[in-house]
Amino acid sequence: MEKFSHFxxxxxxxxxxEDIQLVIDTLRSPNLTQGPxxxxxxxxxxxxxxxxxxxxxxxxxxxxxxxCYATGIGEDDEVITSPxxxxxxxxxxxxxxxxxxxxxxxxxxxxxxxxxxRAKITSxxxxxxxxxxxxxxxNMDAIMQIAKEHNLVVIEDGAHSFGxxxxxRKVGTQAHMTMFSFHPVKPITTAEGGVIVTxxxxxxxxxLRFRSHGIEHTAYADEQGDWYYEMTDLGYNYRMTxxxxxxxxxxxxxxxxxxxxxxxxxxxxxxxxxxxxxxQIPQQLEHTQSGWHLYMLQLKSANRKHVFExxxxxxxxxxxxxxxxxxxxxxxxxxxxxxxxxxAEKWYExxxxxxxxxxLTDEEIQFVIRxxxxxxxxNQNREF
Ligand SMILES: *Cc1c(COP(=O)(O)O)cnc(C)c1O
Numbered sequence: 001m002e003k004f005s006h007f008x009x010x011x012x013x014x015x016x017x018e019d020i021q022l023v024i025d026t027l028r029s030p031n032l033t034q035g036p037x038x039x040x041x042x043x044x045x046x047x048x049x050x051x052x053x054x055x056x057x058x059x060x061x062x063x064x065x066x067x068c069y070a071t072g073i074g075e076d077d078e079v080i081t082s083p084x085x086x087x088x089x090x091x092x093x094x095x096x097x098x099x100x101x102x103x104x105x106x107x108x109x110x111x112x113x114x115x116x117x118r119a120k121i122t123s124x125x126x127x128x129x130x131x132x133x134x135x136x137x138x139n140m141d142a143i144m145q146i147a148k149e150h151n152l153v154v155i156e157d158g159a160h161s162f163g164x165x166x167x168x169r170k171v172g173t174q175a176h177m178t179m180f181s182f183h184p185v186k187p188i189t190t191a192e193g194g195v196i197v198t199x200x201x202x203x204x205x206x207x208l209r210f211r212s213h214g215i216e217h218t219a220y221a222d223e224q225g226d227w228y229y230e231m232t233d234l235g236y237n238y239r240m241t242x243x244x245x246x247x248x249x250x251x252x253x254x255x256x257x258x259x260x261x262x263x264x265x266x267x268x269x270x271x272x273x274x275x276x277x278x279x280q281i282p283q284q285l286e287h288t289q290s291g292w293h294l295y296m297l298q299l300k301s302a303n304r305k306h307v308f309e310x311x312x313x314x315x316x317x318x319x320x321x322x323x324x325x326x327x328x329x330x331x332x333x334x335x336x337x338x339x340x341x342x343x344a345e346k347w348y349e350x351x352x353x354x355x356x357x358x359x360l361t362d363e364e365i366q367f368v369i370r371x372x373x374x375x376x377x378x379n380q381n382r383e384f
Contacts, residue, residue, distance in 0.1 A: 132323070268365055
């Protein structure tokens, strides 16, 4: 099969000269960290999604850790999340000593199934971490209703869904706290970076404290003098730098363009693949507009490993997102077993991620489409 001239990665950053200039300007400024860029970036993110507060972190995983801390999750608590996500959505619960409970996914959206959440609630349940997998918002109305009935905190993992819409509103104000990640493959990048947005002032204050060593300027400290501060809790150094925030501010201006390009690419894939035998294209719910962080197929009759390897051999960076979290040895050692979430496991066996990011060219996309159709056809004519 014909090979493309260079490797087409499934996701990557889109950085231009303007982004680079803003980072250079910050390098020449007095503050490399804890300067004015952080607040400016936080406000840009909060304004964009319509939230009151935003707290930037050094990465999305640290931000999730902060949200679990702010929620007050501890050793006796259970937190429900999806098995089809990056491990960080579950790991953050373990950082604060909580127990992760996996609820199976919905076969149409590949997002956590509210019915399965209900089935997993116990007297120990403290929070739910729904994931907007591939950029499609989770079923937030149903999830918030469950949370209300059981007095639970909802931390939305929006690592994939910055800029996505749920019922006409941006993702970011449906849950009590929402995390966005700015890793290079995500909707915008700060190299490493993440944020929690919230409308809750108490969470906001806790997140600020947690991000910076648990240090506060308390009333007592104010009485002592200007130099005085108090460390009231065991926090971390999870701060973002001003260099990263400067890049983030510059990237924010392009987010809508990036999203438009992702949507256009998704439409090209969908139109080309929707009638191909053996391929199930991703389904979008009417009231959601995905951010299209990932474009994921189900291979209904072809051998996934064969298709994956044949695509890679042509320089197409197909991928698989994700291995069910509890299949990882760390979770297996904690007693989770295969078979726990059957819908997720079956889905995983057939899943394939196609390249999608704003810098993909039409030529690359057409090559991916042509090659995939040929490989799937060829695969169906063989026996394994
Ligand atoms: C990327 C990602 C994270 C973690 O974000 P980092 O910024 O890489 O720490 C968490 N959850 C999901 C679903 C992700 O894709």
